Amino acid sequence: MRIGELTRDAVLQALAECDRLGTDDFLASYGFKPARKYVLVHEGKDYDSKAVAGVAHRYCQGRALRADEFSGGRAAAAGWLRRLGFEVRTRESGPAWVxxxxxxxxxxxxxxxxxxxxxxxxxxxxxxxxxxxxxxxxxxxxxxxxxxxxxxxxxxxxxxxxxxxxxxxxxxxxxxxxxxxxxxxxxxxxxxxxxxxxxxxxxxxxxxxxxLPETPLEELEEYSAPEGRLLARRHLYRERDHGLRERKIAEVLRERGHLGCTVCDFDFEAKYGAHGAGYIECHHVVPLHVAGEGQTRLADLVLVCANCHRMVHRGEPWLTIDQLRASLAK
Ligand SMILES: [Zn+2]
Ligand SMILES: [Zn+2]
Incomplete structure (x- = not known):
């Protein structure tokens, strides 16, 4: 026997029958198991979308469809019902989307x-x-x-x-x-x-x-960015790479003779003496949504003091070095 088109009216009749019988009897009398992944939402009530479509078939085509007659996967009934203007929702199982x-x-x-x-x-x-x-x-x-x-x-x-x-x-x-x-x-x-x-x-x-190595979650909270956790994690990983940091520091020492913060000029050695000598943080300046794969170039890094680095990463989206410098000047 052929499977025919459903009509909106037939679906409404099936919903009324489900209301009359109660969901359990409705499913049982047509041989449907409760499979609640897709629910039809009508006037504030949830209905089993597959059973409703199967029974609606009876009202417009003369016989109900069995559960095993739905071809095209579990979403077939949902698709039919949506095309008739009904609201069908996916019931979430499994973990929430991050x-x-x-x-x-x-x-x-x-x-x-x-x-x-x-x-x-x-x-x-x-x-x-x-x-x-x-x-x-x-x-x-x-x-x-x-x-x-x-x-x-x-x-x-x-x-x-x-x-x-x-x-x-x-x-x-x-x-x-x-x-x-x-x-x-x-x-x-x-x-x-x-x-x-x-x-x-x-x-x-x-x-x-x-x-990428795991970054503790609480740290990612502090470095959260609309571009996503994975790209933020890659940013942190790159600017904390020891080898890169050493090379960047050596380059700046060679060129300028001292290590000062690019934003505020803070110099750890000038402030803390020998204890602060050689200390500074690296910030990767390429925006998260632009930074691609592959090697980080030294030109992608700037040296910033710990305070300025925090301020760059505070809030979303992250500030650029120029933006932070501008806010400092005010
Ligand atoms: Zn600074
Ligand atoms: Zn940074």
């Missing part, structure tokens, strides 16, 4: 006029692969379907919906607010964020970002 994941997920619709996107789209499949490479969620916490194309398309859909409804004010640290904060970052600086997503992507594909 900043870098959201940067990658936002970049896709942001670069495509915020158009809807299908789980079968090859860009979604590629993004799913990248997300599964990210180091933030240990294997044991991932669960089935972790960041698979359906979950990724679901997250993108959530982000689109939030954006379309007008996003609220970002508040750091509140659960579920990361989506809003990343959206804000994309609206405030679309090209910077798109570029950051590209850098994260290429660093993951080459493996470079995955080889």
């Amino acid at each position: 900043w870098d994941e959201l940067v990658l997920a936002c970049a896709l619709p942001a670069g495509d006029g915020w158009a809807d996107i299908d789980p079968g789209d090859e860009r979604v499949v590629e993004l799913s692969r990248l997300l599964q490479k990210l180091p933030f969620h240990p294997e044991a916490t991932r669960g089935a379907g972790f960041r698979d194309p359906e979950a990724v398309a679901g997250k993108i859909r959530d982000l689109r919906t939030r954006r379309a409804r007008g996003i609220g004010n970002p508040t750091r640290g509140r659960s579920g607010r990361a989506d809003v904060e990343v959206l804000h970052a994309f609206l405030a600086a679309p090209s910077t964020m798109a570029e950051a997503a590209r850098r994260i992507g290429s660093g993951l594909r080459s493996g470079e970002l995955l080889r």
